[in-house]
Amino acid sequence: MTMKKFLAKTTRQALMQVKEELGEDATIISNRSINGWTEILARGETIVNPDLHSQKTQKPDDAHFTKQVQAKKAQEMLALLNSKPTQKTMVPLLEPQEVNTTKVDAIQNIQIQGVLKEIREMRTLFQVQIDSLSRASLEYSPNKRDLMSQFLSAGFNLDLAKRVITKLPSDFSAKEATPWAINLLAKNLQVLENESEIMSRSGIYALLGPTGVGKTTTIAKIASRYVLKHGNQGIALVSTDTYRIGGHEQLRIYGKILGVEVFAAKDAQELQQILEQLKDKKLVLIDMAGLSQKDQMVGAQLDMLHEANHDIKKILCLNASGTLDTLNNVSIAFAGRGLDGCIITKVDEAIGLGGVINVALQNKLKVFYLTNGQRVPEDIAMVDKVTLIEEAFNQGKMKDATSTISAEDLPAFFSKSAAMIDQGITQYA
Incomplete structure (x- = not known):
């Protein structure tokens, strides 16, 4: 089996090249556009050219002329690939493989930079979570930390959870805390009382x-x-x-x-x-x-x-x-x-x-x-607002039941994730 790249002005021309050289059973590996040209990577059995023998027997002058024509065409094609659409510049003659490698490296570098940017944003978010959860662990009692975990699992944001938890009476048990929080939210939720x-x-x-x-x-x-x-x-x-x-x-x-x-x-x-x-x-x-x-x-x-x-x-x-x-x-x-x-x-x-x-x-x-x-x-x-909020908390408990990370482990989980992100940024930056 032979793997080869084909370059042409249109996809149709590139496919014709594939068909002529590798046959109709050739497999297309990739197809992409480079500065208006089509590059196809294909795999198949190389077809023996019946005119190969006659090419070998042609005169040295004819062979030399043919090579000159092919070199000129390759140079023109590479010049087109490397030129900018709005400028006409002299482009040095490069081997096709060198051109492709340079462009691929440039594209990959742009993609890596984009990924690194997203990773850094994730790292910032992780750090915010670490700081918030660490402060909550220090400031709150076990009952309040448990209620905080329930709020976050139910899908409420950290700000609302903090505002509710700060009002939780200190003498409430863990069993009393959740119904108290649900009733407090229900008092503040406006609903259509009468249709x-x-x-x-x-x-x-x-x-x-x-x-x-x-x-x-x-x-x-x-x-x-x-x-x-x-x-x-x-x-x-x-x-x-x-x-x-x-x-x-x-x-x-x-x-x-x-x-x-x-x-x-x-x-x-x-x-x-x-x-x-x-x-x-x-x-x-x-x-x-x-x-x-x-x-x-x-x-x-x-x-x-x-x-x-x-x-x-x-x-x-x-x-x-x-x-x-x-x-x-x-x-x-x-x-x-x-x-x-x-x-x-x-x-x-x-x-x-x-x-x-x-x-x-x-x-x-x-x-x-x-x-x-x-x-x-x-x-x-x-809307029955108490039932609605209870359902939200119950759904959070169901998610907790399928999670392998406990509330106490969350700060450590975020810290470990942030460290892994830092390692990735250092490796690829």
Whole structure:
């Protein structure tokens, strides 16, 4: 078997070279682009050229001329490979293997530097964890350290855990500490106490959030609950999703099933006109387009609701399976003109609820509903805040049961990990 590199202006030409020299059964090992040229590494049986004998018998002058032509072509090809697109420079003639090795080394060096940067960032994070946990070990009693471990395992952040633990009465046992912490969190978590606040009073609610968080399905669930209680005359649905192809259609299908009118608005003026038409409706639900929290259109979307000149309550949908940092970032982005609450979605997909509860507490968001599946209208429920927080702690205990690292071992684990990172940085820097 022979392994060989082939270089050509196009992939098609390179493959033809492979076929001619190694046959149709050749195996392609790699294929990459270098300054507009295609390099293919292939393996196969070298095909004996039937004209090889005639080449050997050609005259010395012909052979010398052929070598000159081949050398000139190789030089031109290497000059193209080494030249910059915007400059014409003289490039020294190098062997193909030397060119490839130099470029590969440069690429690998860039990749290594990028990895080292990420490793250094990890090392900084580890150091923060080491310092925080070490201080906690020194400052807190065994009961408080155990409660700290439960908070972190449940997905709450260190800052919230510290604020709760500092208020723990010193005479509480480990058995009393957890229920006390759960009740303290529950007192500070705002939830919809009575569904009649939505179902029996006039109101306009806009559901916001990133793409795929479940806004349209959640609107269908709330609309279904309303229709089951009050019929379909006092409710209307509005879609502002002009970004996706067929963005209105899913909501229209739900509206048709429920016998509820569905309207589409592409800007603030249309939205204002539609809301004027619907002023006799008890409940109007607006399905906003899904936008990334990093999208500059988030501000325009919030402005659209503000400029409609109606009292529109803004409800943020938070994906329970998202990370704490991401959810917090989403909350901050969509809170530009204030938020009236949130709905926690995709609870059935989450492996921990501490993060989303932490965000609701941190941003003082009132939790209206939980959704835990795709079924309409079954998979939606009001919030029992004590049960919700207990579930978060229970999920943390389940993660602890599968972990081989105890709370007492965490500082040592982070220290060891940081030392390994330092060793890696020293080796490759």
